[in-house]
Amino acid sequence: MSLFSPLTLRDVTLPNRVGISPMCMYASRDGLVADFHVAHLGRFALGGAGLVIAEATAVHPHGRISPFDTGLWSDEQIPGWRRVTALVAASGSVPGVQLGHAGRRAAVREPWRAGAPLDDEDASAGFGPWPLVAPSALSAGPGHAVPAALTTAQIARSVQDWHDAAARAVAAGFRFVELHGAHGYLLHSFLSPVSNRRTDHYGGSPENRLRYPLEVVAAVRDAIGGGVPLSFRISSVDGAEGGLGIDETVEVARRLATAGVDVIDTSSGGITTDRTVDTRIRRGFAFHADFSHRIRDEVGVRTATVGLVVDPEQAARLIHDGDSDLVLLGRQALDDPNWPHHARIALGDDTHESWDVRFGSALGPRARTLARLAAAGETPLSRFER
Template identity: 60%
Template sequence: MSLLFEPLALRGVTARNRTMVSPMCMYSAQDGVANDYHLVHLGRFALGGAGVVMVEATGVAPEGRISHADLGLWNDEQGAALAQVAAFLTAYGAVPGIQLAHAGRKASCQAAWQGGSPLTADDAATGEEPWQVVGPSAVAAGPGWPEPRELSTDEVAASVQSWADAARRAVQAGFRVIDLHGGHGYLLHSFQSPISNQRTDRYGGSVENRQRYPLEVVRAVRAAIGDDVALFYRVSATDGIEGGLTVEDSVAFAKELAVAGVDLIDVSSGGVSQDRSIDTRVRRGFAFHADLSRAIRDGSGLPVATVGLIVDPHQAEALLVDGDADLIALGREMLENSQWPHHARRALAGDHEGWHQQVGWALDLRAKGMARLAEQGETPMSRFASPSR
């Protein structure tokens, strides 16, 4: 049997298989509130057989959104809209997860398809007002990026509560996995990385001080969600830049995250610098984070998810069998084919188990019929090869 289709149990949560839809911003919300688009877009992944469906980066505070059109979870109206998404995902067998995020100094941007650049006065003219971004230090993410306002020590400590409040709303809405966005140069990562954190108070300087804010957030979120809900943490396992975080730092950090209540490390990379003259990116080969996820898994003992150009069922299976990861996260491949887990099931186990009952029976019958045709040597093109035409 295939490992990809073995359930994964973490705390009180069991995913039906080891596929996860990676969080992906769709820039389609208004005032942070989910709508029919989010329900249908995310719902199709549950129908497609995913084990965990992770809702996109969802702002814990208005100023923590990447764009005006991000989802948010700082009020109850937003919670109620997301509850419909969680209910649908649950009804069709997926574990509903949500990524909580604060974009920090990389907030106040255009939607990705508009370029993803920081908002300017030109955008304000079309109704997309820029806003003041915040961060650990007054260090811009790169040339052309806004200088963040440095948060005071008291503001940093006080902001922990917004993560706990959003996490509590998420659980009330029915989510069973919370993924804290600790990567890609956003607020938590920007505190952790010496590239963006040049503070001299208790939230900056030593490794312990730079980890303080992320770990305070993790502990507060764990206390808010109780023992039953699974807590993931997305790391940028390496900054890819001289003087930045390395995979060794990430292994050590993962051990601290485990003590603070994290159940799984969701391994990504990069994002701390937007300076295009420096090449910080991990090479985008197939399964491009597998070496990093394996290092964190081996070094910390925690389960990990790996993500990055995973496109083939046999590739996904081999990553699990080889010990590179415990969970396979797919982003763009799921956008390409939201039924990927079902197709993977057919490729690895040769059946339609897990397809929802409205369609599984029909596909089973059709597969048997097509197998008979194949035995008789008939292909979809036979008709056109017939000499009688």
């Protein structure tokens, strides 16, 4: 299989296997899409990505990571997203969204303000903290508030929130839905024994820790129907003492796939913010590829891999060698939104036909001019050397 071959998931065909990983931009007010999001996400579609996954988008206002997260907890948020999905789809890409609830890791500042828990200073600016919820009343780390353990009735309401947000996602034009089940947020915090110490049927055994995520998957599938692909981002390993390891995660992936999840998006970490606990896995190139490969092989489910994928040949090999079915780019795409087009050129199959015709019709002839100049030994600095 090649990087630029299509991938059909249910009723949706991605034109190629390069996707844009969800990335919070902290550019929203009241969960509403801003002009910024339209430009930011649109340029990835124009850049040739087959799939553009919008940032972690809250299913409930208390599930926002920061006050500036996007949301789909209200119908008022649908029209803004339609602007994004229309542009992405018109550019030949598939619009996706990651739905999330930050759980005990909610109510923090933007990363450039250290991601610190919101405090009185934020409250005086009108962005005060809100009550946190989690499987158990255990804080995410130093400085974070202790969350309230969800009651059974609250869990049922929360499942409904996911359902309703997913229905709004489809109404907004998204054709790919991902659930954020990683990085210590609410779904992950139910899965992991580090954060889930419940003694009822939502905690304890692996089966019980899976119960809430599986209820969410079922509700979301019900909301999006049988045609829209569903992805689940997992933390392949917690990295923390007593946390999930890859063996247990393979079994989690198996259960998710059986429940109707089409893609397991393999990330890692985040179960605690305590810096004295070393949870980081080494950031090498394609640092989750061993996890996605193993889950793909053992479960027989499609996988996505993410993490320091930066090079066209590297991305092509990840697909060719069966490490994953999809390669997601995060920071590389921030650096170069045209990376998919550039990768095609580097891999030798670019004719500029893959670009938007407004760009391609100009860049094709320019490429031929540049090739002629190079063949003649001319460089951009030649005139200064004469």
